[in-house]
Amino acid sequence: MRTYDPKRGQQILDAAAQLFAMHHYHEVRMDDIADHAGVAKGTLYRYYNDKEDLYLALTVHGMQRLFDESHGKTIGPGDPCDKVRDFIRNIVKFYEQQPYFLELIQRIETSGSTASTNALHAIRTQWFQLVTELVSQLESIGKPMAERPQWAALALVGIIRGLLRFTPQPWPSDMADWIYDQFMHGMTTRAACV
Amino acid sequence: MRTYDPKRGQQILDAAAQLFAMHHYHEVRMDDIADHAGVAKGTLYRYYNDKEDLYLALTVHGMQRLFDESHGKTIGPGDPCDKVRDFIRNIVKFYEQQPYFLELIQRIETSGSTASTNALHAIRTQWFQLVTELVSQLESIGKPMAERPQWAALALVGIIRGLLRFTPQPWPSDMADWIYDQFMHGMTTRAACV
Amino acid sequence: MRTYDPKRGQQILDAAAQLFAMHHYHEVRMDDIADHAGVAKGTLYRYYNDKEDLYLALTVHGMQRLFDESHGKTIGPGDPCDKVRDFIRNIVKFYEQQPYFLELIQRIETSGSTASTNALHAIRTQWFQLVTELVSQLESIGKPMAERPQWAALALVGIIRGLLRFTPQPWPSDMADWIYDQFMHGMTTRAACV
Amino acid sequence: MRTYDPKRGQQILDAAAQLFAMHHYHEVRMDDIADHAGVAKGTLYRYYNDKEDLYLALTVHGMQRLFDESHGKTIGPGDPCDKVRDFIRNIVKFYEQQPYFLELIQRIETSGSTASTNALHAIRTQWFQLVTELVSQLESIGKPMAERPQWAALALVGIIRGLLRFTPQPWPSDMADWIYDQFMHGMTTRAACV
DNA sequence: AATGAATGAGCTTTCATTCAT
DNA sequence: TATGAATGAAAGCTCATTCAT
Numbered sequence: 001m002r003t004y005d006p007k008r009g010q011q012i013l014d015a016a017a018q019l020f021a022m023h024h025y026h027e028v029r030m031d032d033i034a035d036h037a038g039v040a041k042g043t044l045y046r047y048y049n050d051k052e053d054l055y056l057a058l059t060v061h062g063m064q065r066l067f068d069e070s071h072g073k074t075i076g077p078g079d080p081c082d083k084v085r086d087f088i089r090n091i092v093k094f095y096e097q098q099p100y101f102l103e104l105i106q107r108i109e110t111s112g113s114t115a116s117t118n119a120l121h122a123i124r125t126q127w128f129q130l131v132t133e134l135v136s137q138l139e140s141i142g143k144p145m146a147e148r149p150q151w152a153a154l155a156l157v158g159i160i161r162g163l164l165r166f167t168p169q170p171w172p173s174d175m176a177d178w179i180y181d182q183f184m185h186g187m188t189t190r191a192a193c194v
Numbered sequence: 195m196r197t198y199d200p201k202r203g204q205q206i207l208d209a210a211a212q213l214f215a216m217h218h219y220h221e222v223r224m225d226d227i228a229d230h231a232g233v234a235k236g237t238l239y240r241y242y243n244d245k246e247d248l249y250l251a252l253t254v255h256g257m258q259r260l261f262d263e264s265h266g267k268t269i270g271p272g273d274p275c276d277k278v279r280d281f282i283r284n285i286v287k288f289y290e291q292q293p294y295f296l297e298l299i300q301r302i303e304t305s306g307s308t309a310s311t312n313a314l315h316a317i318r319t320q321w322f323q324l325v326t327e328l329v330s331q332l333e334s335i336g337k338p339m340a341e342r343p344q345w346a347a348l349a350l351v352g353i354i355r356g357l358l359r360f361t362p363q364p365w366p367s368d369m370a371d372w373i374y375d376q377f378m379h380g381m382t383t384r385a386a387c388v
Numbered sequence: 389m390r391t392y393d394p395k396r397g398q399q400i401l402d403a404a405a406q407l408f409a410m411h412h413y414h415e416v417r418m419d420d421i422a423d424h425a426g427v428a429k430g431t432l433y434r435y436y437n438d439k440e441d442l443y444l445a446l447t448v449h450g451m452q453r454l455f456d457e458s459h460g461k462t463i464g465p466g467d468p469c470d471k472v473r474d475f476i477r478n479i480v481k482f483y484e485q486q487p488y489f490l491e492l493i494q495r496i497e498t499s500g501s502t503a504s505t506n507a508l509h510a511i512r513t514q515w516f517q518l519v520t521e522l523v524s525q526l527e528s529i530g531k532p533m534a535e536r537p538q539w540a541a542l543a544l545v546g547i548i549r550g551l552l553r554f555t556p557q558p559w560p561s562d563m564a565d566w567i568y569d570q571f572m573h574g575m576t577t578r579a580a581c582v
Numbered sequence: 583m584r585t586y587d588p589k590r591g592q593q594i595l596d597a598a599a600q601l602f603a604m605h606h607y608h609e610v611r612m613d614d615i616a617d618h619a620g621v622a623k624g625t626l627y628r629y630y631n632d633k634e635d636l637y638l639a640l641t642v643h644g645m646q647r648l649f650d651e652s653h654g655k656t657i658g659p660g661d662p663c664d665k666v667r668d669f670i671r672n673i674v675k676f677y678e679q680q681p682y683f684l685e686l687i688q689r690i691e692t693s694g695s696t697a698s699t700n701a702l703h704a705i706r707t708q709w710f711q712l713v714t715e716l717v718s719q720l721e722s723i724g725k726p727m728a729e730r731p732q733w734a735a736l737a738l739v740g741i742i743r744g745l746l747r748f749t750p751q752p753w754p755s756d757m758a759d760w761i762y763d764q765f766m767h768g769m770t771t772r773a774a775c776v
Numbered sequence: 777a778a779t780g781a782a783t784g785a786g787c788t789t790t791c792a793t794t795c796a797t
Numbered sequence: 798t799a800t801g802a803a804t805g806a807a808a809g810c811t812c813a814t815t816c817a818t
Contacts (some may be wrong), residue, residue: 223811223812223813224812224813224814225812225813235813235814236814236815236816239813239814239815244813244814245812245813245814
């Protein structure tokens with residue numbers, strides 16, 4: 001991915017994101033992307049090596065933004081519970097604005113190790129570590145489930161995805177907090193974190 | 195889908211399931227499926243109208259089996275908590291034996307309303323109703339989160355998927371119970387259901 | 389190159405030979421070849437991996453035929469001079485019937501070592517060894533230039549090519565014998581071989 | 583072809599010559615030529631109308647140089663045999679220094695009659711007449727094969743090309759003289775021209 | 777009913793050419 | 798005048814689908 005004009009690169013990425021979110025990979029033609037982005041087809045290939053590369057760059061781009069937005073919420077001092085709540089709210093807000101990323105993030109790459117595939121793997125790992133660290137902090141305040149922080153992280157991400165993915169927008173304003181309660185206390189109670 | 199020789203139909207479905215679980219839709223060729231199933235390519239078209247139809251039949255088939263296996267656990271008398279635990283254990287066991295369905299189930303059809311699309315929609319709805327009913331039963335024993343049984347159902351399914359999807363097999367034997375605890379009590383405690 | 393129906397494979401090869409002889413590689417489209425051969429474009433790719441492969445197969449095919457036709461003339465007992473004369477006559481006759489191979493044979497492959505490239509190299513080497521052996525036999529009857537049989541072989545092939553390539557057909561009937569005289573005695577005389 | 587800066591025009595021609603000698607026409611991209619020449623792609627089009635034009639100019643340029651260098655050797659008084667020997671030596675030396683022209687000269691244009699195509703045809707004809715005249719002079723000293731000077735010219739050029747084209751450099755110092763002997767006396771003897 | 781060679785629409789990709797800077 | 802990003806027509810190639818055997 002050698003971007004010459006960042007603005008144009010973004011143009012392409014946005015167009016592709018919308019199309020790939022609405023249709024499956026094989027249903028989206030490079031012609032469509034070019035038309036949608038308002039550039040010629042050849043231009044796509046100046047910015048991305050091929051269709052696969054474009055798709056991966058798209059996913060990486062989205063995860064990077066999500067990572068960046070989440071990062072500030074989880075690192076640094078503060079009550080672990082508040083951090084988790086903020087983290088969830090943040091993700092919900094992110095997906096509210098970028099609904100198509102919910103679709104994109106699902107795909108796991110199995111293909112060869114091109115530069116883009118590696119980048120995708122890297123950001124995925126980074127992102128998952130972030131969530132794991134966030135969840136780990138709960139252990140210090142007596143949450144025994146956090147003994148398996150990786151499972152807890154997967155559970156948290158699973159809940160969020162499950163809710164957002166299959167609840168039609170617009171989402172009720174209390175959804176993020178409902179998720180928080182469910183994740184922290186299960187089905188039992190809606191009690192605050194203490 | 196007009197199956198003439200059920201055995202042969204199953205052969206094709208199994209072959210397709212494995213391939214579609216390992217690669218994305220557009221990466222799997224009808225040639226591959228035919229080879230893998232040990233039949234000629236033309237035969238595929240005697241059993242399924244086209245590639246999309248085969249794919250949908252596959253998903254429907256998998257969800258139907260999952261539904262059938264889960265059904266007995268959730269209907270009828272019994273402690274709701276036990277039912278939930280059994281339900282989770284059952285799903286974990288199912289995916290242990292059919293790991294590729296975890297991949298398949300993700301896809302949501304957006305294409306036109308063929309017979310197969312409708313069948314998929316029907317079984318999906320049926321399945322989701324099953325989980326929702328199961329979760330609803332928790333309300334009767336004082337689980338306030340069950341006031342929104344649909345959200346709770348999505349959360350449960352999300353946790354299960356999150357854990358199974360990203361934890362490499364073989365899965366530890368206590369994973370199902372960990373999921374149960376997380377779903378019922380959140381991060382707080384590992385206490386049994388009382 | 390996996391040929392299923394030899395007849396159809398020949399059909400394609402003939403069509404391609406004519407087109408490649410009339411136009412350069414990059415000027416001939418796969419569509420043209422398909423049209424000319426009376427098959428669909430996809431069929432070309434059942435018989436040959438890609439355009440390059442088709443082109444190479446074509447050249448190999450032609451050289452193989454030339455080699456086969458020349459082989460009988462050069463091996464076995466007999467007067468070396470007669471053999472050379474027959475050899476030249478044979479080549480002239482061959483090119484009279486397959487004029488486009490004169491164009492094709494020029495190209496030397498520099499590309500990667502696919503199966504076809506190797507095959508081309510093999511037949512080229514075989515063919516050149518044949519000519520070299522033929523020429524070597526002249527040494528036994530006191531032709532000192534045959535001390536460098538490889539150079540002499542190149543000279544012979546060069547003369548033949550030079551004459552045929554740039555003399556418009558139909559060729560005078562004595563052209564083969566003129567070549568023989570030139571090769572054997574140079575500019576000096578037209579005397580027969582004794 | 584309107585050359586503005588001759589130095590730059592030569593730069594382009596040299597770069598193109600090397601690339602076209604190493605790869606076939608359709609394998610060489612205008613990008614490659616521009617990179618190799620150290621100019622921008624657009625600049626190529628200020629000096630040549632299109633790719634074909636550049637290619638033809640290249641060939642014409644090479645043949646013109648060969649013609650110029652050969653011209654002095656063949657015209658004017660002197661022993662015809664010596665002239666032929668010098669002519670051969672000269673060509674060998676020329677190709678030693680410009681090895682890629684051996685590859686270029688092979689191509690015959692079949693495309694439309696642009697100015698460049700005509701120029702190529704003109705120089706080719708001129709060059710061939712030169713060789714024919716040279717060979718014709720041999721008749722005066724009793725070389726009967728020179729009764730067909732055009733054939734003899736083609737034979738001479740064919741021998742030279744055959745040897746040089748398929749003998750890897752560096753070439754033995756006696757190669758030019760071996761060619762001379764072969765052309766003048768055939769396989770018979772290595773005797774000098776008397 | 778099963779086969780698999782043939783099909784050709786439609787896709788991805790290339791690259792000679794243009795033109796705003 | 799030189800540049801090189803943008804262009805888009807044209808090419809190579811794929812593969813779901815068909816149908817004669």
